[in-house]
Amino acid sequence: QKEVEQDPGPLSVPEGAIVSLNCTYSNSAFQYFMWYRQYSRKGPELLMYTYSSGNKEDGRFTAQVDKSSKYISLFIRDSQPSDSATYLCAMTYGNKLVFGAGTILRVKS
């Protein structure tokens, strides 16, 4: 069993839809939770960074952490074709980042 599980998709949605991306994890020692966006042949870009359970909002993005269920989510409102990318969840243990497999998102105009 992987430490971080993430459905690789691809997930296809129409422009303007609300997108929900999710990860589950098994290690209760994970401390910080992040979402990265990665365009093809580029390095990951940090989108959201959270520590505690609850919601954190930044523009069209909302990150949600439920430590009791070991479940994190990223919601994208009013999705745009430019949001098409691979979204990677990541979590820290000490100074190491453990990544999910990444979900490919395609937003169709």
Next chain:
Amino acid sequence: GAVVSQHPSWVICKSGTSVKIECRSLDFQATTMFWYRQFPKQSLMLMATSNEGSKATYEQGVEKDKFLINHASLTLSTLTVTSAHPEDSSFYICSASLSRGLGGEQYFGPGTRLTVT
């Protein structure tokens, strides 16, 4: 802020040769830098962690004599792939952290695509 660059962005080399990849933090001093590799349609796999002025810590299964890491300053780390073979072809990505990574925030470079022929 928090910009990380890598050079080169892509490189093709012949089997048996060595390749050096540079990672620079452009607008901050990075206490810790990390090196990852990513195969097509797969996630990032941590190869090693390096702190300025000390030896890198390699992940299990990563050959330290093959992947030489030097972190000579707070803004520069290099990865040298020695005696490269076709199976070393991959996307190599570095990241940099302000706080030895303990806060979790890592800022990634754009990656270097290595093709070994």
